[in-house]
Amino acid sequence: MAHTHTSKTDPVTINTEWLSDCSGCHVAIVDMHEKLLNVLETVQILHCPVLTDIKDYPKAKIGLVSGAIRTEHDRHAAEEMRKSCDVIIAWGTCAVYGGIAGAGIVHTQEEIFDTVYGNNKTTITHAAPSAEISPFEQVVTPIDEVIGVDLYLPGCPPHPAFVFDALLTLLEGRAPKATKETVCARCTRTMKRTGVTKIKKNFDGVPERDVCFLSQGYICLGSVTLDRCMSPCPANGTMCTGCAGATMQILTEPNRDIRTEVADRMSRMTSINRDEIISEIEYSAKSHYSYTMAAKMIGKKPTFLINKWIANTEAEYE
Amino acid sequence: MIHITIHDKACRGCQLCLDICPTNVFTFDAAAAKATVAHEEDCIGCLSCSYLCPSGAFRHEEHRIVKNFYRDCEFLSRMEKFL
Ligand code: SF4
Ligand code: SF4
Ligand code: SF4
Ligand code: SF4
Ligand code: SF4
Numbered sequence: 461m462a463h464t465h466t467s468k469t470d471p472v473t474i475n476t477e478w479l480s481d482c483s484g485c486h487v488a489i490v491d492m493h494e495k496l497l498n499v500l501e502t503v504q505i506l507h508c509p510v511l512t513d514i515k516d517y518p519k520a521k522i523g524l525v526s527g528a529i530r531t532e533h534d535r536h537a538a539e540e541m542r543k544s545c546d547v548i549i550a551w552g553t554c555a556v557y558g559g560i561a562g563a564g565i566v567h568t569q570e571e572i573f574d575t576v577y578g579n580n581k582t583t584i585t586h587a588a589p590s591a592e593i594s595p596f597e598q599v600v601t602p603i604d605e606v607i608g609v610d611l612y613l614p615g616c617p618p619h620p621a622f623v624f625d626a627l628l629t630l631l632e633g634r635a636p637k638a639t640k641e642t643v644c645a646r647c648t649r650t651m652k653r654t655g656v657t658k659i660k661k662n663f664d665g666v667p668e669r670d671v672c673f674l675s676q677g678y679i680c681l682g683s684v685t686l687d688r689c690m691s692p693c694p695a696n697g698t699m700c701t702g703c704a705g706a707t708m709q710i711l712t713e714p715n716r717d718i719r720t721e722v723a724d725r726m727s728r729m730t731s732i733n734r735d736e737i738i739s740e741i742e743y744s745a746k747s748h749y750s751y752t753m754a755a756k757m758i759g760k761k762p763t764f765l766i767n768k769w770i771a772n773t774e775a776e777y778e
Numbered sequence: 779m780i781h782i783t784i785h786d787k788a789c790r791g792c793q794l795c796l797d798i799c800p801t802n803v804f805t806f807d808a809a810a811a812k813a814t815v816a817h818e819e820d821c822i823g824c825l826s827c828s829y830l831c832p833s834g835a836f837r838h839e840e841h842r843i844v845k846n847f848y849r850d851c852e853f854l855s856r857m858e859k860f861l
Contacts, residue, residue: 549861604856609859610859611859611860611861612856612859612860612861613860613861614860622861625861626861629861640834641785641788641833641834641835642832642833642834644788644790644832644833644834645785645787645788645833645834645835646788647790649790650790650791650811651790651791651792651793651832652791653793672790672792682832683832683833707834708857708860709829711850711853711857712849712850712853712854712857713849713850714849714850716829724830725792725794725830725832728792728794728797729792756852756853757850757852757853
């Protein structure tokens with residue numbers, strides 16, 4: 461990996477690019493308003509869809525790529541970024557794991573087109589657009605299966621503090637530090653043993669403010685999620701849905717999983733049976749695994765049986 | 779000797795480490811609702827506390843690292859690249 465150094469005469473050049481994503485990663489940076497100007501003193505932003513009007517890919521030291529590869533255009537743009545930048549950072553959950561678009565792996569391209577265009581109840585046109593749209597690929601691919609990635613920064617979006625720390629890591633030639641703390645580490649709720657016997661849906665009742673959601677019977681993914689966000693959700697009264705992706709122990713060990721780890725902890729904090737918690741998470745697996753299922757580390761886990769879980773859930777509806 | 783630190787601010791007070799530790803290394807400070815390391819010398823380095831802790835609040839030093847039977851080697855090679 462190439463390290464870069466800054467000097468007054470030679471600002472560090474940066475290209476950014478978005479592939480299939482929600483644009484949130486880029487917007488989070490622009491949202492910093494004048495704080496962004498401090499950063500602009502040390503870097504020079506070249507290709508950047510939200511800030512500049514440069515359409516080609518000038519040579520740059522650092523390349524931040526957000527989004528997953530869903531279309532042929534995404535693949536082309538990712539390859540151009542690799543060619544033009546010395547260091548590529550997979551920026552945000554979409555780039556690292558496939559992200560929200562990655563949930564598309566549980567449906568065929570035909571099913572998705574049919575739902576979005578063919579039989580969409582809220583539009584009057586019933587055909588997929590044919591002009592000026594880049595052809596879709598059959599599956600959603602995290603970028604590192606297509607281009608070499610030097611560094612990974614998950615988060616949906618990663619809090620700008622982490623983005624700037626990542627840039628400083630590179631500018632100062634430091635080695636990246638993968639912190640293993642989870643969303644719980646920055647949550648301020650207290651985990652208490654309770655006699656709660658029933659799993660609650662997110663919308664059931666009003667949760668207590670200072671007590672951990674797991675203790676209260678709500679499924680919160682904070683303990684299985686890497687903190688790259690500063691834990692805003694539990695601080696604002698809602699459960700973590702795991703948007704920054706799983707913890708290192710889940711990603712590296714095929715026998716560990718999101719549902720089993722949450723169940724291990726929650727069943728000890730409450731009187732709810734461990735298996736019941738596992739079933740509940742499988743029942744809504746499309747939400748609980750949506751951010752990471754396109755990544756091999758999660759999607760190809762021998763214990764990840766998404767198609768079976770979806771079939772079970774659908775059978776219950778019928 | 780193994781050295782254990784708990785990131786105090788990250789501790790959610792769940793006491794899961796007290797439950798799981800086979801050698802009763804921890805005590806609980808009820809007033810602060812935090813776990814504390816009381817008998818570090820008894821730690822056998824099994825890392826059960828570290829795996830179960832919801833926050834990832836533990837740091838063990840000078841313990842013998844035992845490789846897990848099953849690991850995703852492909853992902854492990856990427857781990858050091860995480861920012
Ligand atoms: S990682 Fe999240 S915020 Fe960033 S582009 Fe993807 S969906 Fe949007
Ligand atoms: S599980 Fe959720 S509510 Fe409980 S401590 Fe972790 S982040 Fe906070
Ligand atoms: S859902 Fe979880 S990981 Fe995502 S921003 Fe909220 S607290 Fe952070
Ligand atoms: S398991 Fe972690 S969060 Fe729970 S009491 Fe022990 S150190 Fe604190
Ligand atoms: S590593 Fe094992 S023995 Fe040591 S404190 Fe943790 S649970 Fe106890």
